[in-house]
């Protein structure tokens with residue numbers, strides 16, 4: 001059986017924690033898209049594990065698979081595995097031979113393209129990990145796959161085709177002189193990133209280490225065999241529905257499909273196998289966003305965020321007063337929820353929960369249940385609001401429009417809920433759903449009704465046992 005975990009919003013919904021909680025019953029945890037742009041956090045026994053590539057099940061000692069739909073930076077992967085080993089874990093990771101490899105040139109191009117787009121205020125706000133350029137080369141049929149790292153002749157051939165092409169793009173189109181730029185990625189200077197020999201030597205060495213550690217597999221066969229043997233597979237989505245290249249707010253999206261349909265394509269499992277299982281949407285009790293793009297329920301929409309935390313606008317303590325300013329509420333939520341990017345450290349934009357977004361997400365992935373995280377973060381606010389619907393060009397709509405331009409014009413119709421107090425969350429988590437304050441329960445039940453999906457879990461803190469499980473998808 002499979003359980004697929006999907007972000008229902010804009011990423012950072014706390015999927016890592018939910019994978020950790022439900023992953024207890026899984027034998028294998030597989031990622032099916034994205035790469036080290038993801039930042040999944042698992043907190044256990046006071047230890048915080050920050051994972052970008054290794055599937056979150058590693059903390060529980062589950063076999064982790066990076067499926068063919070992923071883009072993999074071997075430098076990050078090995079660093080992460082080494083860090084986890086230093087923390088006392090022994091992650092068992094398998095890597096699809098069909099997965100694409102992120103090369104230094106992809107990171108270089110990601111950063112250069114963002115720079116160029118920013119001249120026209122069109123930057124996406126990418127994580128700079130080379131995700132987009134790697135997927136571009138995948139669909140352009142000129143990428144390097146994991147299996148190529150295991151075959152010298154093939155690797156050299158791929159690089160001899162790809163790197164000169166990229167060099168022409170950078171020099172002739174972007175007009176960059178590689179010798180005089182000081183950008184450097186994964187131990188490669190800009191000039192080395194385009195040098196076939198330098199890249200070949202390093203990446204064949206990565207291939208050797210992958211082979212020595214027994215990591216490369218035909219992921220679809222590997223996972224199907226596990227399912228046939230009666231094992232349980234969890235499919236861990238990264239990013240979120242509104243960052244989906246098809247269903248998100250294009251072009252402010254990532255370059256893959258976090259929605260559940262891709263759990264089959266990106267893992268190599270049959271669509272009927274994934275469809276026979278459960279699909280759990282993960283929702284944060286409010287909304288946050290890293291990077292550009294519309295956000296109709298954003299709090300303090302016109303306040304410019306700065307990277308220096310000490311300069312963050314707003315007065316956190318004023319948020320719990322009777323009529324707080326939106327930016328004070330945003331500051332309160334940002335500080336209480338630690339809303340700073342896991343990968344980039346950037347302060348996240350913050351807003352109220354957006355129901356049109358959740359209706360869109362629930363439909364696009366066919367959620368069978370959902371989990372709501374960070375319910376504790378909103379505690380202490382006198383009033384909690386939710387964007388119930390949008391007003392757009394004189395009409396009221398209940399889901400996300402298909403274009404970013406129209407979405408950007410949406411004004412939210414907010415509903416108000418009485419807030420809930422700060423309490424001993426450990427005690428509430430231990431006692432279960434009925435111990436949750438009635439106002440928090442009213443809020444959750446409203447959301448469940450609106451998206452016509454049951455609440456499987458409620459997150460009240462970062463630790464594993466601070467989650468109330470109402471229904472376990474594997475049971």
Ligand code: IMP
Nearest residue numbers: 011037038039125126127253254290291
């Ligand atoms: P990319 O995936 O690095 O190309 O970034 C594209 C967009 O997705 C940017 O707005 C990023 O901030 C956003 N993004 C990518 N990964 C994550 C994530 O794991 N959480 C939240 N936002 C993300």
